[in-house]
Amino acid sequence: MEQKKTTDRDQEKVIEVKGLYKSFGNYEVLKGVDLDLHRRENLVVLGKSGTGKSVLIKILVGLLSPDEGEVKVLGQHVDQISYKELLALRLKVGFSFQNSALYDSMTVRQNLEFPLVRNQRKLTKGEVNQAVERVLDAVGLLQTINQMPSELSGGQRKRVGIARTLILQPEVMLYDEPTAGLDPITCLEINSLINEVQERFHTSSIVITHDLTCAKAVGNRVAMLLDGKFERQGTFEEVFNTSDERVKPFYDYNFIQ
Numbered sequence: 001m002e003q004k005k006t007t008d009r010d011q012e013k014v015i016e017v018k019g020l021y022k023s024f025g026n027y028e029v030l031k032g033v034d035l036d037l038h039r040r041e042n043l044v045v046l047g048k049s050g051t052g053k054s055v056l057i058k059i060l061v062g063l064l065s066p067d068e069g070e071v072k073v074l075g076q077h078v079d080q081i082s083y084k085e086l087l088a089l090r091l092k093v094g095f096s097f098q099n100s101a102l103y104d105s106m107t108v109r110q111n112l113e114f115p116l117v118r119n120q121r122k123l124t125k126g127e128v129n130q131a132v133e134r135v136l137d138a139v140g141l142l143q144t145i146n147q148m149p150s151e152l153s154g155g156q157r158k159r160v161g162i163a164r165t166l167i168l169q170p171e172v173m174l175y176d177e178p179t180a181g182l183d184p185i186t187c188l189e190i191n192s193l194i195n196e197v198q199e200r201f202h203t204s205s206i207v208i209t210h211d212l213t214c215a216k217a218v219g220n221r222v223a224m225l226l227d228g229k230f231e232r233q234g235t236f237e238e239v240f241n242t243s244d245e246r247v248k249p250f251y252d253y254n255f256i257q
Helices: 053-060 083-090 108-119 123-138 154-166 184-201 212-218 236-240 247-255
Strands: 013-024 028-038 040-045 068-073 095-096 172-176 204-210 221-226 229-234
Touching: 013 053, 013 204, 013 247, 028 040, 028 053, 028 204, 028 229, 053 068, 053 108, 053 172, 053 204, 083 108, 108 123, 108 154, 108 204, 123 154, 154 184, 184 212, 204 212, 212 236, 221 236, 221 247, 229 236
Parallel strands: 040 204, 040 221, 095 172, 172 204
Antiparallel strands: 013 028, 013 068, 221 229
C-alpha cells in the first residue's frame, strides 16, 4: 500500500495495548501483547486461527476483561470505565462483522436506520434519510436502498454492513475478515473500499484477515500474532522479509500454488 504523508495528529495513538495477558482456564491465549493504533492508520492483524485475534478485539470493546495489562481506546481505560461510559465509547468504535450481520427481515434502508434512530433519537426523518443515503452512496450501493439482504450478493452485503457501521460516524473501525468468502474481483473491490473509507471518513482501523493480498493492499502497517505476542510489526515487506519458520508457511499458503 502506498504510504501517505503523516502529521503530528496522525501520530496520535487512538488505541494503546501494553502487556496484555488473557487466559481461559489453563489455556494462555495472549501472553504479553503490545500494540498501538495511530490516528488515520490502517493496521492489519495477521495470525493463524486460534491465536487470539478475536479475543483481542473483544477486549478492545469491553466484551472480555484482560487478566493483566493496559488497554486504552480513544484515551479511556476500557476495563476501568463505567458501563455507561463503555456504551458511549462503543459508539465511537465501528465493528464490521465477517458475516455482515444484517437483519434479514429489514430492507437495506431499515438496516441502516436502526442503529442511527436507536442512538440518536433527536434526528428528524429528513436527517435520517440523508445519513442513510450518504453512507450508501459512499459504498456505491445507493440503488439497493429498498432491497432485502437476501437480494444482495455477498460483496454487496459486506458493503452494506460497512455502511451500517459508518452511519454512526465512528473514529475507529474494526474489520473482521472483510474479504472472507468472496471471489477475487470482489475482494479487490472491498480492499479499495477500506482504503476509501479511511480517506473519506478519516478513520483509524484494525483489519483482521488471513488474506495477504488484502493485508498488502490496505495495511499502512502489519502486525503478526505469533505464540501469543506481536513479535513482527512493520510494513508488509518488513514482516515477511524473514527466515522465521512460523511466518514462511503463512506467506506460502497465500501466494504459492
